[in-house]
Amino acid sequence: xxxxxxxxxxxxxxxxxxxxxxxxxxxxxxxxACPGCxxxxxxxxxxxxxxxxxxxxxxxxxxxxxxxxxxxxxxxEPLDQADGLADLLxxxxxxxxxxxxxxxxxxxxxxxxxRRRGPAVLALADAVITGRYQVAEPTxxxxxxxxxxxxxxxxxxxxxxxxxxxxxxxxxxxxxxxSDADGYWLVGVPxxxxxxxxxxxxxxxxxxxxxxxxxxxxxxxxxxxxxR
Numbered sequence: 001x002x003x004x005x006x007x008x009x010x011x012x013x014x015x016x017x018x019x020x021x022x023x024x025x026x027x028x029x030x031x032x033a034c035p036g037c038x039x040x041x042x043x044x045x046x047x048x049x050x051x052x053x054x055x056x057x058x059x060x061x062x063x064x065x066x067x068x069x070x071x072x073x074x075x076x077e078p079l080d081q082a083d084g085l086a087d088l089l090x091x092x093x094x095x096x097x098x099x100x101x102x103x104x105x106x107x108x109x110x111x112x113x114x115r116r117r118g119p120a121v122l123a124l125a126d127a128v129i130t131g132r133y134q135v136a137e138p139t140x141x142x143x144x145x146x147x148x149x150x151x152x153x154x155x156x157x158x159x160x161x162x163x164x165x166x167x168x169x170x171x172x173x174x175x176x177x178x179s180d181a182d183g184y185w186l187v188g189v190p191x192x193x194x195x196x197x198x199x200x201x202x203x204x205x206x207x208x209x210x211x212x213x214x215x216x217x218x219x220x221x222x223x224x225x226x227x228r
Contacts, residue, residue: 020069036135
């Protein structure tokens with residue numbers, strides 16, 4: 001197995017992509033290129049930063065010390081780096097935790113495809129959200145961007161944490177906006193049109209968006225959505 005992963009970004013705490021306070025890991029590189037994707041900056045395979053599974057496991061250990069309830073892996077397409085991700089998840093499983101912490105993996109592949117592409121990843125995950133983003137199929141299902149996407153618990157912990165959310169809907173999806181040295185970032189699964197409304201609202205306040213990951217045109221390879 002390769003212990004390296006191409007990573008777009010890592011944030012803690014993330015509270016809008018799974019239950020509780022979570023370490024969010026976005027891998028870099030995606031060959032699916034779903035129309036309407038808000039994370040075009042994660043498509044390029046040579047973007048982001050090369051990181052070892054060992055260094056990411058250290059970040060997970062630090063997140064556990066700060067009260068993490070789980071880790072959410074998204075992208076990009078996590079199963080395009082299945083070997084490196086399985087290495088990381090195995091390390092996460094082996095680290096002692098004071099209380100149960102779960103692993104949630106997003107993938108654009110359907111469940112049967114995912115089992116073929118990354119069986120070791122699914123064997124280590126507690127739940128997966130599967131299916132390509134379909135811009136023409138908006139949904140109010142929690143943590144999902146389109147109605148075709150499925151939330152599938154895979155373990156006893158996964159069923160305990162996620163079964164109640166399989167068909168759960170939300171009137172308004174929650175998003176997080178934060179900032180760091182690279183600029184501002186947005187986390188969550190906004191509804192169709194929300195990003196445009198955000199741009200308009202910020203423009204009315206004199207804030208111009210630049211280098212955003214959801215803009216049509218050439219794919220951005222920056223590691224974060226920036227507001228300048």
